[in-house]
Amino acid sequence: MSDLASWSVANSRARRCKRWSLYPAEIIDLTVAEMDLPVAEPIMAAVRDAVDRQAFGYPLPGHDSELPAAAAEWLTAQGLAVQPEHVNLISDVIKGMVLGLRHFAPPHTPVVVITPTYSRFLDAVEAAQRQVIEVPMLLGENGYSLDVPEIEKALRQGARTVLLCNPSNPVGRVFNHSELAELSVLVERFGARVISDEVHSPLRYGTKFVPYASVSSAAAEHSITLTSASKAWNIPGLRCAIMVLTNPADQLTWDVLPRASKGGISPLGIEASTAAFKQGQPWLNEAIKLLDVNRLAVGDYLKRAGLGGVMCMPEATYLAWFDLREFGHPDPQRYLMENAGVATTSGDEHGVGGAGFVRVNFATPQSVLLDALERMTSALRRSPTRNSS
Ligand SMILES: Cc1ncc(COP(=O)(O)O)c(C=O)c1O
Incomplete structure (x- = not known):
């Protein structure tokens, strides 16, 4: 694929910016709204x-x-x-x-x-x-x-x-x-x-x-x-x-x-x-194509895992908003961090409508995203208190 798709998490870590710098190496960082993509050449x-x-x-x-x-x-x-x-x-x-x-x-x-x-x-x-x-x-x-x-x-x-x-x-x-x-x-x-x-x-x-x-x-x-x-x-x-x-x-x-x-x-x-x-438009067009592949991959993955109701497909941004209320965790961000090794952004930070949700940055290489989804969905399936309502 294109140069954009060859960007790696190691490249992002080397930026020494906030994303990929705050957590130990084994944690997949899907927090800060920065993309794992190279900056446009112009x-x-x-x-x-x-x-x-x-x-x-x-x-x-x-x-x-x-x-x-x-x-x-x-x-x-x-x-x-x-x-x-x-x-x-x-x-x-x-x-x-x-x-x-x-x-x-x-x-x-x-x-x-x-x-x-x-x-x-x-x-x-x-x-x-x-x-x-x-x-x-x-x-x-x-x-x-x-x-x-x-x-x-x-x-x-x-x-x-x-x-x-x-x-x-x-x-x-x-x-x-x-x-x-x-x-x-x-x-x-x-x-x-x-x-x-x-x-x-x-x-x-x-x-x-x-x-x-x-x-x-x-x-x-x-x-x-x-x-x-x-x-x-x-x-x-x-x-x-x-x-x-x-x-x-x-x-x-x-x-x-x-x-x-x-x-x-x-x-x-x-x-x-x-x-x-x-x-910047040609770069942006290419970036959106890659992000769209990831966006659809998140939707497909959740559906195949029987968790299709967790996310409404975003019309914009590279942020997915996961509704985890049915799992009954008082702090789903912490649960995912501790049980899946995936850092997400707590829904609580986003105001009263955010309790029970987490925000997931999907602007990351697809292999990393799929690994994170696998870890998150299996941790969620292990939730002790999943509501059936
Ligand atoms: C909706 C929105 N507004 C503003 C910002 C931050 O922009 P700035 O760094 O220019 O203040 C962000 C960053 O993620 C954002 O998502």
């Missing part, structure tokens, strides 16, 4: 060139680099028609979320966090010193959906911001136009805001992606969009992300914020992200 070339030029000074101020124009073109191709002047550079998505909550959400108002969600959303609300109102998604036979009546209830209680993760980490949903339009009508009615984290949007398996701000002019005005090349192109350590401001008043607010509160961006991140947006 990105490597851009970073190598920057290193050769010793581009380690302060980065060019926002719009003086090529990145806002490259990002605007890429965002427009994804369905969010924006100009370079809508694109603001920040160090990382979660920093953007904290700043968004601090400066664009009405002061002192609670924040709706739709759960299960990436755990840093809850941290971001805490960092912004706001109260969280968790609204768990509904889980039906066809998977997760937004619980719009409960979001409305939270807005009635005074919440004025909704944090949206689209596509969702950890459940892999890509919310459709009608769900987002319904949310936007509700949010508009309450004069509230949406902060939409769309960092996983390039990693989809055929499902159409609808950027929240594209749903209507009201949605564009009441939302801010956060994204970056970091997840799709596997470069989170380069510290560069994007805050898209589609409301001119937000841009004025942003422009006068003290620089000290915004934090710094790495010039290497700017070079890498520009290369990703301009030249």
